[in-house]
Amino acid sequence: MQVYTLQPRTALEFLLAGQPYRPDADLCRADGFLDNSVQIVRAYDWMAAKLARQDMPPKPDALPVWVWHRFDSSRPDLRRHRPYAPGVLLELEVDPARVLLSDFDLWHAPLNATFLGTEKDSVAFDRKCEQRGYGDGGDFWQDTELTALVCDSWELCLDLDWHAPDWFGVPYRQKKIQGVMWEIRPEDLIRHRFYTGWKWRA
Template sequence: MAEKLFREGRLIADPQLECEVFERSYRWMVRQMAKRSLHCQYPVWAWYRHCNGRPRPDLRATGHLPPGTHGVLLQLNVESHRVLLSQFELWHCVLNNSHLSRSEADNKRVERREERGEVTQKEIEASWENIFDLKFGDYRYWGKLEERYIQACLPLLELSDVVKTTHFKAR
């Protein structure tokens, strides 16, 4: 992907690389981006804030790419009006098609209502809007605000957005 960005001067995500299991969730994110005038067929994903408030992943850790694979970490500077930020942990409610609760007590109330068949898909999807509120969620349930992972979705990435490149070999 980085090669394409440097070759063409911009990177637009390829929907062919989409994971079919999460197609519904990704399409939901595309609709959310469109609501905010960020039109695209598929988003480019990046980190705004990673583990424990750090701005980028720790390349010494495993799991970024298959071991031995050469990768490129891009440090970006993107204008705020070109990006949609959301809480990564909360995004998993969208991926799992589950209600996004503010707290453990709220989650238990929703679970009781779900058992009675009282929670609608419309209500579940409405709860997902909270992933965009970077202060949403009880810290005892979701963790401290300053330590939460924040993901960034962009309609495209411009070469001019790249501030620094770091080449690495995955562990």
């Protein structure tokens, strides 16, 4: 499977030195990133747990590398989607068994801690929340049943054939498809391209 990922240039240094590159879990959980939002931590941990059921993590607190399988074109267009900071675009060829794919747009349901489903199912969930006293912005996460319903609904972002016409999602051919994997190995690397990042442009 061909995938692409935008990483700090140190990632390439690891690979060229013959070492696998893995995200630093401590940096990922540093102030200003994951630990500044309970719902973001919940979403990332949920995705990591799903990957762990498919491929064994290298260590218990590991966090995955995020990759693109398909964006607007076969690979990210750095002219249209300019990264913020300098880095390197890595083009990789990996065993599909190592990658968990998901729908980029539907992934925003876990990120925003919301229910994912058809209009009918979403309305039914909202009604159940209201009946239990959780209105708009209510913290339904303290309710075990509602929490299970929401987390179960996120499975749809892993189903690349799913969309709800006239409600949410798009057909497969129009999807932006992302993925997660535990590490980048030296033998995965096909080619690389450095980029500057728009913050550092004159």
